[in-house]
Amino acid sequence: MAARAPELARSLLAALLAPALVALLVSPASGRGGRDHGDWDVDRRLPPLPPREDGPRVARFVTHVSDWGSLATISTIKEVRGWPFADIISISDGPPGEGTGEPYMYLSPLQQAVSDLQLRWKQPGRERPHRSPEMKPDSVEGLWQN
Numbered sequence: 001m002a003a004r005a006p007e008l009a010r011s012l013l014a015a016l017l018a019p020a021l022v023a024l025l026v027s028p029a030s031g032r033g034g035r036d037h038g039d040w041d042v043d044r045r046l047p048p049l050p051p052r053e054d055g056p057r058v059a060r061f062v063t064h065v066s067d068w069g070s071l072a073t074i075s076t077i078k079e080v081r082g083w084p085f086a087d088i089i090s091i092s093d094g095p096p097g098e099g100t101g102e103p104y105m106y107l108s109p110l111q112q113a114v115s116d117l118q119l120r121w122k123q124p125g126r127e128r129p130h131r132s133p134e135m136k137p138d139s140v141e142g143l144w145q146n
Contacts, residue, residue: 060101063093071105073116087113 050057
């Protein structure tokens with residue numbers, strides 16, 4: 001019986017923790033906000049799907065219906081320097097039903113992707129790519145701003 005004590009303890013712990021883990025995983029999926037955040041969940045219908053041949057409209061559609069995305073960079077961490085690294089980020093294109101198609105990314109300087117971008121752009125002689133005339137680099141941090 002003494003040999004089975006650790007096994008019984010593990011089984012009991014698993015039985016007690018399973019409902020708590022399920023509650024933690026299910027509760028964030030049930031809504032997009034907390035109390036008093038407006039009518040964010042009133043209309044859950046998707047806007048009309050754009051034709052898949054129209055890449056920019058598809059990208060705007062995906063941005064509009066998504067809450068999260070990923071930002072991939074080349075890692076600057078010593079152990080994996082030069083390898084691709086993706087960071088999960090929060091994205092939005094405006095309030096539900098009033099999206100503009102312009103993505104806004106909510107980033108923290110503590111995220112690895114942000115420090116990767118800052119370090120790469122601070123290298124001497126490195127040219128910053130301008131994708132469109134509306135985008136200008138912030139001269140201090142090296143981050144894009146509209």
